[in-house]
Amino acid sequence: MNVTAARIALRERFDWIALDFVNTTVLTRSGRVDALADMTEFFSWMERATPPGWQEVRPEGVPDRRTLHVEAVRLRVAVDRLLEASADRRAVEESTIHALARAIGWARTSRDLEVGASGVISVTTRYKAVHPAAALAPIVDNAIRLVTSVDTSRLRRCQADACLRWFVDTSKGGRRAWCSMATCGNRAKATRYRARHELGGGAA
Ligand SMILES: [Zn+2]
DSSP states (O other): OOHHHHHHHTTOOOSSHHHHHHTOEEEETTEEEETTSSHHHHHHHHHHHOOTTHHHHOOOSHHHHHHHHHHHHHHHHHHHHHHHHHHTTOOOOHHHHHHHHHHHTTEEEEEEEEEOTTSOEEEEEEEEESSTTGGGHHHHHHHHHHHHHSOGGGEEEOOSTTOOOEEEOOSSSSOOOOSOIIIIIHHHHHHHHHHHHHTTOOOO
């Protein structure tokens, strides 16, 4: 994957905010491209991804923003380990549980029942920060819901070269190999096509 392809790849979404979050890094020929690499990039990623409660718990001051950034990079490792253990159907390590348990307490939630003008009833969840990195709590919540609600044999890491991203295979046959057809799937097909031609096969 070249750097431009990596930038495009990092804008892709995976239905679960926890997957969007853990998938914020890809490998390229010129090294790793990481949407959490620095604070500015990380904040623009958060603005785009808007995890639940982001508007309410977004830290304003630089020290708090720095704390959030540092904790986000740490949490990404923990979420990755949680997915790995779940996909392998083994117990999650103690240190990973600890990291997730810490972060989930950083935001308090309350719920309100609301009736809209047309009489439609809905539940609104409100978030209150009790830590500068409160924005990560809903991501942990989402990660736990993911591993406890999907068939974990369908939770996989992309098979494309240099792609570390996770996805849930929702295809009928359950044999999807790539996180995204638009990027990795097409790339893998193009590579296979080239390989066939270089071998003199020529068959399409
Ligand atoms: Zn991929």
